[in-house]
Amino acid sequence: MSYFRIFQFPTLLLAGASAFSMSTLFSAMKPVLLTRYVEQAGFSESLAGLVVAMPFVGIALSSLLLNKLLGLMPLRLLVIVFGGLLTTTELVSAYVFDLKALVLTLQFFAGISVGVLTGSVSRIIATQTLADEMFGFVDMAAVFLMSFMIAGVGAAIGALGLEGGYLFAAALSLGYTLLMLAYKTNDGQQDGTVKFSKPLLISLRPVAVIIMGMLFVTCSGFGFAFLFTIGIDLGMSYASAGSFIGTLVLVSSLACQLGGWSSGKFGPYRPLAGAYIVCAVGWYIAIHASSQLIFMIALVPAIFSLQFNFPILLALAGSLDAEGRWAAIATPLLMSGFAWAAISAGAIVSVWGIPALATATGLGLLICLLLLIPSREVTV
Numbered sequence: 001m002s003y004f005r006i007f008q009f010p011t012l013l014l015a016g017a018s019a020f021s022m023s024t025l026f027s028a029m030k031p032v033l034l035t036r037y038v039e040q041a042g043f044s045e046s047l048a049g050l051v052v053a054m055p056f057v058g059i060a061l062s063s064l065l066l067n068k069l070l071g072l073m074p075l076r077l078l079v080i081v082f083g084g085l086l087t088t089t090e091l092v093s094a095y096v097f098d099l100k101a102l103v104l105t106l107q108f109f110a111g112i113s114v115g116v117l118t119g120s121v122s123r124i125i126a127t128q129t130l131a132d133e134m135f136g137f138v139d140m141a142a143v144f145l146m147s148f149m150i151a152g153v154g155a156a157i158g159a160l161g162l163e164g165g166y167l168f169a170a171a172l173s174l175g176y177t178l179l180m181l182a183y184k185t186n187d188g189q190q191d192g193t194v195k196f197s198k199p200l201l202i203s204l205r206p207v208a209v210i211i212m213g214m215l216f217v218t219c220s221g222f223g224f225a226f227l228f229t230i231g232i233d234l235g236m237s238y239a240s241a242g243s244f245i246g247t248l249v250l251v252s253s254l255a256c257q258l259g260g261w262s263s264g265k266f267g268p269y270r271p272l273a274g275a276y277i278v279c280a281v282g283w284y285i286a287i288h289a290s291s292q293l294i295f296m297i298a299l300v301p302a303i304f305s306l307q308f309n310f311p312i313l314l315a316l317a318g319s320l321d322a323e324g325r326w327a328a329i330a331t332p333l334l335m336s337g338f339a340w341a342a343i344s345a346g347a348i349v350s351v352w353g354i355p356a357l358a359t360a361t362g363l364g365l366l367i368c369l370l371l372l373i374p375s376r377e378v379t380v
Helices: 002-008 010-041 045-061 063-072 075-096 100-126 131-180 204-220 223-233 238-266 269-287 292-318 325-335 337-352 356-375
Strands: none
Touching: 002 010, 002 131, 010 045, 010 100, 010 131, 010 337, 045 063, 045 100, 045 325, 045 337, 063 100, 063 325, 075 100, 075 131, 100 131, 100 292, 100 325, 131 238, 131 292, 204 269, 204 292, 204 325, 204 337, 204 356, 223 238, 223 269, 223 292, 223 337, 223 356, 238 269, 238 292, 269 292, 269 356, 292 325, 325 337, 337 356
16 A cells, blocks of 8 residues: 555654644643633733744744745754754743743744744655655644643643643653654755755745635634633533543544545545535534534534645645745644634634634635635646
8 A cells, every 4th residue: 555655754754743743732732821821920811812822923934934944954953953942942931931021032933943843844745755645644643642732731730830831842842853853854965955946936826725724724723712612601511521622633633644645546626625615514513503412523524624634735735846845835824824713713703702703614614615726736
């Protein structure tokens, strides 16, 4: 079976899974930090939200640096510099978490570091013949590990407060950095930097692909931001809702691999179109659910669609150029959609209420369907 050929590149898979896990670490910390900042540091809800969103802002803006950095530094040096920066920012944050301007700055640079690392590894994966399957594997590993990171950061914050949460993040960041160093790139240059054959050209197709990916990650995350609220309104306890959602996220990691396989076998467009429709229907039913059972059943296609589509979108971006530069740029921008989802969902609910999230999700995914048209490769 051709799929198993990806394991010919074990250190690249390890580096990819480690880099992507650095990003899901921010997602794992977000809900716990939001509550704890209000309780322990006395931050307002909006300021606490800004602190947990700042890494994703950094991830998004790192895309502006990547094309230049890839031509200046080999991957190994990028890992040492930015993995070290990530570990340092999380370590320092443990002791200055109550200093608003400083912790915001530190978390911004933490996001920059993760964006550079994920984008750099994505460029290499995008140039492989089994890029779809490889993206599926590394994304699956990151989502799988996120379930355990949620439990770990919760325990750390429960024991030591915000200091413990950031110390936990620093330890994991160091561990992931060391795992990434196991991969040694060979791009045909003595210094290991990438010498691109020609300037990167901006055209309608890559812009459409990136906008479609960001919009999908954002809109498919609207409902996720208010999962606990919806569940509790239906009579679920925090414990039962948390147990179900945690289990669902863990199992949904398998959809990442299924998405990568589907893209490799059928191409990206039909799987993406189908998942957009399934995701919209799932969230509409979940948000309007009248019982706990309907809510839990509808969440399965809603959440699985996000995990299914993410590696397909990365592989599609990687197909835009032979050197993987669009994949490097697209990866942090797609990841930033998790931050825009939380921010946008809060604004929507404050004005129109939770039911409006279903309408906003449906409209956003309809636009994603339309963006599939300019996202297709033009053949003459």
